[in-house]
Amino acid sequence: MIELDNISLAYAGRTGPVLALEGTSLSVGQGEFAAVVGPSGCGKSTLMKLVTGLIKPTTGTVSVDGAQVHGPVKMAGMAFQNANLLPWRTVTDNILLPLEIVEPYRSHFRAKKDEYRARVENLLSIVGLQGFGDRYPWELSGGMQQRASLCRSLIHEPKLLMLDEPFAALDAFTREELWCVLRDVWQRLNFTVILVTHDLREAVFLADTIHVMSARPGRIIDTRTVDFARPRDLDVCYEREFTDLVHVLRNKIAEVRKA
Amino acid sequence: MTKSFEKLAPWIFVITLFVVWEASCRLFNVSTVILPAPSAIYAAFVRFWSPILSNSFVTLWTTMAGFGLSVAFGLFLGLVVGWSRTIYRGFYPVMIGFNSIPKVAVVPILVMWFGIGEVPAILTAFLISFFPIVVNVATGLATIEPELEDVLRALGASKLDVMRKVGIPRSMPYFFGSLKVAITLAFVGTVVSETVAANSGIGFLMSQAGANFQMPLVFAGLIVLAVEGILMYAATAWLEQRMTGWAFRAQGSAAG
Known part of the structure; x- marks a missing residue:
């Protein structure tokens, strides 16, 4: 689906060119x-x-879905650490934006608006926001805004979902709840996901x-497959193999931070 | 009690101001030529109500015409300037330079071009008041959250889409906010031009009255201007609240 082949990326910094990525595949x-x-600062967001x-x-070269990428891919859903909802639109209208x-x-859009609204309602119920469609974003808590943002990134049924630390600003309980929401949505709709995270x-x-990146200039230094059975339950987080893998990753990152 | 007191506060303040003014004029026996008391100004109102009314109407419509021009032009230019960083950076120094010119210096030029009368007044009102509109609209457009722009562009949105869906609605609170500044500036522009070169309008009336040492009439003109300014300000503030109430509510929210 996605192939990055020996990518490097330099941009003009204040003191000359900065190499953000080098030899990334x-x-x-x-x-x-x-x-x-x-x-x-390893260039995850650049990725x-x-x-x-x-x-x-x-x-x-970057290719997505077999074709080389030359401009915006026009089909990806994105969500970031900030929900970035538009304050002048209701939750439903915010989620309709990609359509x-x-x-x-x-x-x-005009002809099928009712159908699309039904779709939004359906998505809202999946993420546990049913009945909040007519509210404005500022009437929602941070976790609820993030759920709405997730809905917005999924409404057009993208084949690719890009998530840039979407849960970083949330409290631990809400975060784990949203992990499960994301897990369920992904299992149901089966799109490709790239999740950038510190967690x-x-x-x-x-x-x-899981791909581990080195410090700047970033490159992928390790790739691990996680083979816990699906569907995974939150309890898996307390199993031995789980904590072992977290440890291994942690040590990897500690290593590259020193280097 | 406190709530109603808060509502009455502006009135109480204005009345107190006039009472103190009147009292000090009488107490210190201030000459009417220096500072006329409110009662003398009121007398001037009664005596000259007809010319005051007709001239204030002239000032009002020329101001509105100039303001209308600056809204249309300011909105347009703001959208153009906010459209791209290059235009923004290229245009800004010129704008600031233009805005730094005292508009009173431009009036003689306008008179040379258009003759004495309402046209220079309208143009001065326009020239003095469009700048804040341009700056605010452009700022609203230029400060779109980059992440939001990424979300839209990854969906294949064109620059026009981003502007229509996000940029323009987002800049509306800035736009309506700037109208409050622009309308008061437009009044200044009109009166400046009327004082220098006109044969009607409150500015003209005041300069005539001043030349005849009719200070109560001069002050009556000032008060008319102040009242007109307050009314127009209130109208634009009301419009702002109506059109972009979401921006005000958003600030008061805990979830924001």
Whole structure:
């Protein structure tokens, strides 16, 4: 599904060119849940922009769905640490936003608005927000806003979902709750996910494969497969193999931070 | 009690101001030529109500015409300037330079071009008041959250889509906020031009009255201007509240 082949990326910094990524290769299969972890400032977010075609690599090639990426991929859903909902729109209208932009929904937006609204309602109930569609974002708590943001990234049924630390600003309980929400949605709709995170437990709990990045210039230095049976329960977080894997990843990152 | 007191506070303050003014004029026996007492100003109102009314109407409509021009032009230019960083950076120094010119210096030029009368007043009101509108609209557009723009662009949104769905609605609170500043500036522009070169309007009336040492009439003109300014400000503030109430509510929210 996604192939990054020997990517490097340099941008102009204040004191000359800065190399954000160097020799990065990454491959994510169709329907795979991939997590990217690494020390801060290693270019994880840059990686996200590369995959979605928002920026071009200096060298190397990115291809998504078999085709080389030259501009925005036009089909990815994205969610970030901040929910970034539009305060002048209700929750429902916020979630409808991608359908006003992506084809083929865009051309039928007026005609099929009722159908789309039903779809939003359905998504809201999946993430536990039923009945909140007519509220405004500022009437919602941070966790609820993040749920709405997740709905917005999924409404157009993207084949690819990019998540950049989507749960980082939430409290521990809400975060674990949303892990389960994401797990369930992903299992139901089976899209490809790239999750960038600092939270190793989050990565191990959710992902099929975990890619560890080095400090700047970032490159993938280790890839681990996680083979806990699915569907996973939160209890898996307290199993021996789980904590062992978190430990291994932790040591890896500690190593590259020193280097 | 405190709530109703809060509502009455502006009135109490204004009345107190006039009472203190009146009292000090009488107490210190201030000459009407220096500072007329409110009672003298009121007398001038009664005596000259007809010319005051007709001239204040002229000032009002020229101000509104200038303000209307600056809203249309300011909104347009703001959208253009906010559209791209390059235009923003290229245009800004010129704008600031233009805005730094005292508009009173421009009035003689306008008079040379258009003759004495309402046209220079309208144009001065326009020239003095469009800047805050441009700056605010452009700022609203230029400060779109980059992540939100990424979300939309990853969906294949064009620049126009981003502007229509996010940029323009987002800049509306800035726009309506700037109208409050612009309308008061427009009044300043009109009166400046009327004082320098006109044959009607409150500015003209005041300069005529001043030349004849009719200070109560001059002050009556000032008060008319102040009242008109307050009314127009209130109208734009009401409009702002109505059009972009979400921006105010958002601030008061705990979840924000």
